[in-house]
Amino acid sequence: MCANVSQLDQEQLIEKLEIFKIHGRDKQGRKVLRIIGKFFPARFLSVDVLKSYLEEKIYPRLGKKPFSVLYIHTGVQRSENFPAISALRSVYDAIPINVKDNIQAVYFLHPGLQARLFLATFGRLLFSGGVYGKLRYVNRIDYLWEHIRRNEVEIPEFVHDHDEDLEYRPMMDYGLESDHPRVYGADAPTTDSPVCMYSMRCLS
Numbered sequence: 001m002c003a004n005v006s007q008l009d010q011e012q013l014i015e016k017l018e019i020f021k022i023h024g025r026d027k028q029g030r031k032v033l034r035i036i037g038k039f040f041p042a043r044f045l046s047v048d049v050l051k052s053y054l055e056e057k058i059y060p061r062l063g064k065k066p067f068s069v070l071y072i073h074t075g076v077q078r079s080e081n082f083p084a085i086s087a088l089r090s091v092y093d094a095i096p097i098n099v100k101d102n103i104q105a106v107y108f109l110h111p112g113l114q115a116r117l118f119l120a121t122f123g124r125l126l127f128s129g130g131v132y133g134k135l136r137y138v139n140r141i142d143y144l145w146e147h148i149r150r151n152e153v154e155i156p157e158f159v160h161d162h163d164e165d166l167e168y169r170p171m172m173d174y175g176l177e178s179d180h181p182r183v184y185g186a187d188a189p190t191t192d193s194p195v196c197m198y199s200m201r202c203l204s
Helices: 007-017 047-062 085-093 097-102 112-126 157-168 170-174
Strands: 020-025 031-036 067-072 103-109 135-138
Touching: 007 047, 020 047, 031 047, 047 085, 047 097, 085 112, 097 103, 112 135
Parallel strands: 031 067, 067 103, 103 135
Antiparallel strands: 020 031
16 A cells, blocks of 8 residues: 555545445445445555544444445456455454444445455455355346345446446356457347356346
8 A cells, every 4th residue: 555645635535436435225224335346546545544534434424223335346456456355354353343233234246256256265254243144245236226225326337337248248257258348249149148048147
């Protein structure tokens, strides 16, 4: 993480990018904390500033009632916007006990193979206290609306674009196909093709 960026600049960056935003409700009427992984500036943000920001700006707004977390993993790259394991653990350990206890579910949108393997290996180590057991993988935006009220949570356009791409190239869910953009022409799979039918929906 970069030590050349002032604390004020780091805090303003978090605000500007809207990495953390509380808005909308889940199907049980609970608040939703939306986190956009792609916007997380891992190389420019210190752990201490992040913990301070969450403590001052996010936790108080969650109140003392149960809430859900929506983590959007779409477009996350390890070298750009994925914090180190030690940083993740430090931030998680700093979350107040009452906030952890109030987490009812963590909806993990567009997990991908690498994220699944990472959490299968380190999930219980990083997220103790029962939070790991509240993790719910969501492979498509349509399945998200089974848990969260539609139109109450803003989903960025690039997430919708990736979701549509997955319908044409379902093996991306397992990391078996590159996620670089591709133009489909006459050879695009139809809704009757085996590729579209095998869309990994059973994993949601």
